[in-house]
Amino acid sequence: MPSFPFLDAHTHAQFAAYDADRKEVIVRALQGGVRMMNVGTERDTSRRAVEVAEEYEDGVYAAVGLHPAHTSESFHDTDELGGGEKAHASVSRGEIFDHDYYRALAMHPKTVAIGECGLDYFHFNESESRELQIQKQKEVFIAQIDLAREVKKPLMIHCRDAFSDLIELLASRRLSAGKSMGDDGSLAASPGVIHFFSGTAEDAKKLLAFGFSFTFGGVITFPPRKGKNTGDYDEIIKMIPLDRILSETDAPYVAPVPYRGKRNEPLYVIEVVKKLAALKNISTEAMADAIAKNAKRIFGI
Numbered sequence: 246m247p248s249f250p251f252l253d254a255h256t257h258a259q260f261a262a263y264d265a266d267r268k269e270v271i272v273r274a275l276q277g278g279v280r281m282m283n284v285g286t287e288r289d290t291s292r293r294a295v296e297v298a299e300e301y302e303d304g305v306y307a308a309v310g311l312h313p314a315h316t317s318e319s320f321h322d323t324d325e326l327g328g329g330e331k332a333h334a335s336v337s338r339g340e341i342f343d344h345d346y347y348r349a350l351a352m353h354p355k356t357v358a359i360g361e362c363g364l365d366y367f368h369f370n371e372s373e374s375r376e377l378q379i380q381k382q383k384e385v386f387i388a389q390i391d392l393a394r395e396v397k398k399p400l401m402i403h404c405r406d407a408f409s410d411l412i413e414l415l416a417s418r419r420l421s422a423g424k425s426m427g428d429d430g431s432l433a434a435s436p437g438v439i440h441f442f443s444g445t446a447e448d449a450k451k452l453l454a455f456g457f458s459f460t461f462g463g464v465i466t467f468p469p470r471k472g473k474n475t476g477d478y479d480e481i482i483k484m485i486p487l488d489r490i491l492s493e494t495d496a497p498y499v500a501p502v503p504y505r506g507k508r509n510e511p512l513y514v515i516e517v518v519k520k521l522a523a524l525k526n527i528s529t530e531a532m533a534d535a536i537a538k539n540a541k542r543i544f545g546i
């Protein structure tokens with residue numbers, strides 16, 4: 246039995262939401278058999294992800310990148326960035342992607358992925374045109390695809406309401422590189438994961454063909470909505486092959502049942518793995534083993 250049978254492949258224990266009890270939260274997960282990847286969303290949370298990973302000999306890794314919502318002016322989330330009550334209604338300014346800054350963090354041995362990066366057409370602000378915000382998101386995403394190739398680490402992709410543009414953009418980068426991502430030797434053997442996948446079965450098929458894997462989180466444990474017999478994610482999880490699925494919490498957000506509504510934390514990923522196992526009709530142990538194998542192949546951990 247490995248010391249860490251479970252993996253939280255996308256979490257944010259470095260966020261301000263854990264400033265009061267970060268160590269307890271992380272140790273609770275590690276002692277419960279959960280390893281974790283703390284994922285950066287902008288300059289400071291990316292640097293913090295690496296710093297937190299450095300504090301633990303084993304089981305805590307980092308991903309560094311610039312989230313699409315932070316490429317333009319965005320709502321200031323105090324759970325993410327801190328700043329207390331005063332900062333609540335304020336906005337954070339859009340960040341310009343600094344290649345050298347992120348490259349230095351990306352080269353760190355505890356950094357196992359580039360992200361979260363991608364496209365988010367759900368969170369637009371009112372002070373700039375949609376077109377400009379989309380253009381900035383695309384430019385910053387392309388810069389991070391190129392960084393991933395440069396440092397040979399996989400992508401941790403965030404995508405919301407933007408799957409057709411995401412697929413088009415990934416396809417064009419494949420073409421411009423002359424070869425498909427993953428087999429040209431310039432990106433890790435697997436191009437990466439789509440975190441918190443919320444696209445359609447068609448989207449999933451295209452992304453599978455590109456070589457991507459998918460992480461699922463707490464929402465998959467929510468009971469079916471009124472008038473429905475199955476959960477929103479049941480069919481897609483049944484469709485995606487076992488060797489392309491990983492588990493995540495996206496903590497502090499979206500805690501799984503039975504913690505729904507509370508602050509989420511990496512230990513709770515076990516509830517997600519149980520649900521994935523039930524949908525795949527295998528034991529929790531077999532599901533956790535499959536996820537561990539996938540993490541080894543994709544992230545080298």
Ligand SMILES: [Zn+2]
Pocket residue numbers: 255257284361495
């Ligand atoms: Zn996240």
